Amino acid sequence: MTIARSHTDGPMARRTAAGIFAALALLGSLGLSTAARAQSAASEGEKIAFDRSKGNCLTCHEIKGGTLAGSIGPALTDIKSKYPDRNELIAIVTDETKRNPQTVMPPFGRNHILTDKEISAVVDFLQTL
């Protein structure tokens, strides 16, 4: 992900909009390291999402890059365009029963299956899908 791209589309951009102007002012070097950090958070998030003792999201969702996926939930594709607001994804992963009391998706935040930090990383990963 480059600064230029995230500036034009996606929620990450909005979240860090203020930071981006600062980054632009400081030119490429700092901007790149921000991007690199976002990427490492996303790959950390992928690890958490796939880990059977952590998110184990593949139990229910098909996700690019994962194997032996279940079909209980919808395939996680086009997440970024479907949920441009990052907070919405945080809310879904934290406690989907708030949106849908009948859902079978575990409340990862409410039941402390994942920490806030881990959920944030998972959401960074979701935004790459």
Next chain:
Amino acid sequence: MRLVPGSVLGSTFGIVVAALLMGAAHSAPASDTPNPAADAKAFQKFFTDKFPKVKFEDFVNGPYSMDEGLYQQWKEKEEFPPYEFALDMGKELFAKPFKNGKTFADCFPNKGIGIRQNYPTFDEKQGKVVTLELAVNQCLESNGEKPYSYTKDEMAAVTAYMAFTSRGKPFDIKIPNDPRALAAYENGKRYFYTRRGQLNFSCASCHVQSPGEHIRAEVLAPALGILNAMPIYRSEWGGMGTTSRRFTSCNSQVRGVPLKPQDDEYRDLEYYLSYVSNGLPISGPGARP
């Protein structure tokens, strides 16, 4: 069909599940009059509507009823059934006299042959639900023998044999006119629909809301007919397992703490699940992936 975000109760699916859930929730504080016969009818209709192509008797085949490819594999497996060994052992144990000279046949109606479809039964003398597994151990103990472990080995073998002699007979679970029997049924129903464990699943999350779906590589069995094939051989277990074994492993799966085998709640749960499958044939012992 799955719940679609944004249309929580908008789908018929949502409505039916909600109705099943509400039923459970309402009956707990005894607001609605419990009506097991109506429950069973609604329960069966939910599954036959959801899977119009599955023949009624085929619901007893668990995951195999949900998936064509698996169904084929199962037909092939049945040619050399992996539970054969347990069946032979069960037949032998069943006939073998106890130290006092009696046998299992002396403990059961019709000498224990062709009666699996009547269990669990509500025993008015004991004031509780008696499952076949519990009855087997009560028989052993009342004859001065050591009870079996509930989860596998001898217990799986003896119940496999007893199920085999009842194959094709429809579940015929009775709820006698005794408030304690009705309370046990209601308790089992409540257990079935209550979410638990860190992952917040109820039994219904998997076996009512998601049958036929893959959970990783496994295909979820529908709750209708889910006990008719017990006990089962599972390749994953590398052997046989009883209803007790299946209940405790499903509880552990959701990072919940399983109850002790044959705990009151598990027996009530088995009573509820068997009752709502009344009319479906016994098919045990079963073989599973």
